[in-house]
Each structure stands twice: as structure tokens, then as C-alpha cells.
Amino acid sequence: MESKLGLDFQKVEYARSLAKGIATDVQSFVEQYTTVAVERTLCRLMGIDGVDANDVPLPNVVVDTLKEKGVLSEGALFFIANAMIATGLCPQEIAERLGKGELDITKVVTRDQKRIADVLQPVIDSSMERIRQRRQRREHYLETIGEGPKPYLYIIVATGNIYEDVVQAQAGARQGADIIAVIRTTGQSLLDYVPYGATTEGFGGTFATQENFRIMRKALDEVGEEQGRYIRLCNYCSGLCMPEIAIMGAFEGLDVMLNDALYGILFRDINMQRTLVDQYMSRIINGFAGVIINTGEDNYLTTADAVEAAHTVLASDLINEQLALMAGLKEEQMGLGHAFEMDPMLENGFLLELAQAQMTREIFPKATLKYMPPTKFMTGNIFRGHIQDALFNMIGIWTHQGIQLLGMPTEAIHTPFMSDRYLSIENAKYIFNNMHSIGEEMEFREGGICRTRAAEVLGKTIDLLEELTKEGLFTALEKGIFGDVKRPKTGGKGLQGVTLKGANYLNPFVELMKGKR
16 A cells, blocks of 8 residues: 555565564464463353352363362363263363362373364364354344444443443443443452352442343343444453453454453563463454454553654554464454553644554554543543544544544543543544545645654664564563563463463364364
8 A cells, every 4th residue: 555654664564574573482482381261261162151159160160170280281171071071971060060079070081082072072063153153143233234434433331330331331322332341340350260140349340241241242232223233342351361251252242352462461460471371362262253352552651651652552563463363363353552642732742643543554454443542641621631532533533543442521530421421422423524534635744744753653663673573572571661561571460370281282272263174
């Protein structure tokens, strides 16, 4: 494509090749390991659900047992298959008996790969079909009632009570929202298990549970049919349960999931080894389920300066893109993140923001880019905040973003009311309609501020990626290159849940979901 910014696409491809090399090094590490979260995900794919007498989720019961006995490296599927062969029970029955202390699934084992494959195949087929049917349901809605135009209008609900979230989500859809994101309760990303059932008590958000996903999906389908357009549902699979929440989302028909290779490391102090292994399996699931992932590069600019650190956002986008491709995600499913986060008092800040948004659009032409609103410099002055959001919306339509996460005039004051969301949606719809074709009409002056800024950011990105190529991503994270946040390779939360794969390890879902079998 011809660059409106005059970008040198040979430099872009060079940057992309550097990012691919960095991601390949990470992937060679990832493929040697599994985690407790990956193994719990495989339990869920075997149909294991529910809790034991102590309200411990049964996938945790199975995996914790294997970990305590020192055999987790062989993988949950190996022992579940052996138990099925030995007892004739289904995986759910095996988990229930294990939870009651009535069964030891590590005692009798066979290494006959054919018998193991034969006993697992019907269960694998069933879970794969369940996900396919969910994806087909979405596609049917899109073919019959359609959806809103891009940029999708994305709003949040965060009451803590799933039933109150439903009321607010349906109201937002009626006001014009295209994507409803249910914010997770504070701290859930640090839980190494997924709570069970419908929940009504959360702080700053609502627990991500499979039942809550089901409740919200049903509510959005109802309002979507009423409004005559499909409403997408978003939740978070970041944190210590990335792949586990991804499979719950696949089973219940989520459309968008927060899924970043680095976010949990930088902003939740989750161990980098754990996160990088977990993100791979979670993205494989998202890819197969047709889910759009949202990455979190915007967060870098809440801790680092948006002018000085812009190249770290682009570098991370390029690395996230390559890791996503390795997991089988299509470019159209990549909601790569960037943000409108410069100081509003900065002279020509709008032009610098415009240059970066256009640059991101040109470098990732197929991606469903996620553009984030101003937050760092929102002060509680709702009138100035509404203008900041308006400028953000202008750039969103000008540069053809994929997902426009709407800013709220009351940002920095409280969780938004329905009336706040109405004003934000009204703001975006007015600007998107009134400036609909501005991107096609306007050109960027050669030698001007926008072209110069884009070239500068791309150049710094290449310098950074060359540095990362020499040092590797793990070392870069230890040095605090992203977001000015330093994380040790053996520190953070969840490292004890990482284990090398053993000789009998198997996970057929990787190749099946990536379409290689």
C-alpha cells in the first residue's frame, strides 16, 4: 500500500523481521513448558466442570493432585486417559472421585499411545464441536442481523453484580454501543483458579466466571435481536488463568478478549515465564474460536511519557503480532493496542497523536486496532475531558481504527453512570458521522509535523528491536524497557506453576486448533 505518511515500508518490513526473530526465540522457550493453567484448560476441554465439597474447582483438584505427586510434567491428559482406560469412567466422573479421595489417577498407567488416543478422541471431538457451534452462532447473527460499522463503539460495565451489569449493558447497547466489556473485579488476575457460578459481589468490576459469561451472552443476544445488530461481548483472559478463561469464553460465545503477551508481566507482576507459556495456549483457543484479542500497549503510556515512549508501543505491537501469528491468530483478530495519552497542554499534541494513529493503521492494515482514550491527563474537569475525548474520536475516524474504547467525561471521578456512557456514545456517533470521510480527503504535508513524527517513531522502534534482538525479550523485561517497569525472570507470581514437559506429555489441541491436523 502507498503510505499517506511517506513511511518507508522496507524499514517496516525490517522491523517486522526483527520482531519475528524475537518472538521465535520466545516461542522456542514456550514450547518446552506447560503450566498449571494450561493443564486446567485441558481438563475443561475434557468436560471437567464444577467444584468439590470445599468449593475448589474440579480442574484445580485434578491438576493440584498431579503437581503434589510430582508428575505434572507428564500432563493432565496422559493421566486422565489412563484413568478412563482403567475405570471406564468419563473425565467428569474421574475428577469427582478424585475430589472425594476415592481414586488415584497416577497409580495405573499405560504408555500405549494408540489406546490413549482412541479413548481421548471422542471427548476431543465433542469439545471442538462445541466451540465450532458457538462460532457458527456468531457468524449466523452477523450474516442475518449484521453489526455496527467500524470503529466499533466499545464501552465498559463494572458494577460487581452480573445482574446489574446486564441492565447497564443492555442500556449501553440501546444507546449505540457495539462492544460491551465486563470489567473484572480488582485482583482476579492474581487468582490461580477461576471462581464458579454467578456472582453479585465484586470490587471495581465483576468476577469472570463461565456462568457470568453465559448470563451476559444471553442478555446481549436478546438486545441485539431487539436492536437489529449483533452486540459483541468482551472480557479478560489476562492474569494467572489466561488459557482457562479463554476456553470458558470459547464455550460461551465471547467475541473479544483482553489477551496480551506482556501486560500481566509488567502491570500485575506475574512471572514472565508463566505468562509467555500461558498466552500461547490462550491465543490458540482465541484463534480457533474467532475471538478478537485486545493487547495492552496503551498501558505503557500510563507509566511512561507518551511522546518519549511511543516507539516502545510500536515495538510491542510488532512482537505481539508475531506471537499471535505463531498461535494461529489471523491479522483481523488482532486488536493491537495504542492510545491517545499525551499531555493536552502539549503544543501540536493532536498532530503527534494523529501521526502515531495513522502510522499504526498503515503498519497493521488488516488488524482490528484498539484505540484507547485519554486517561492519564483526565482531571475531573468534565468539560475539558469531553473535549479531549472528542479529539480522540476525531483521530479514530480519521485513521480508521477498529475498536474505539470510548472515553468518559467523568473519567478520574467515578465508575461511569449510564448517562455518562450516553454522552460518550453521542459524542462518538456525532463525530464519526460528521467526519466520516476525512481520512480519504486529507493528506499529510511532506516534511510536515505528522510525517516527521511517524518516521522518528519508526526509526526509534527499529533501534529498540535491534537491541532486543541482541539481548532477548526476557532481558529487556528485566531492564524495564517497556513501560519503565522492571521484572526479574525468576520473580513475580506464578513461577511455581511452570514445569518442563515430560516424555509422555500430550496436548493434541494445539495442532487441531491451529488447523494442522
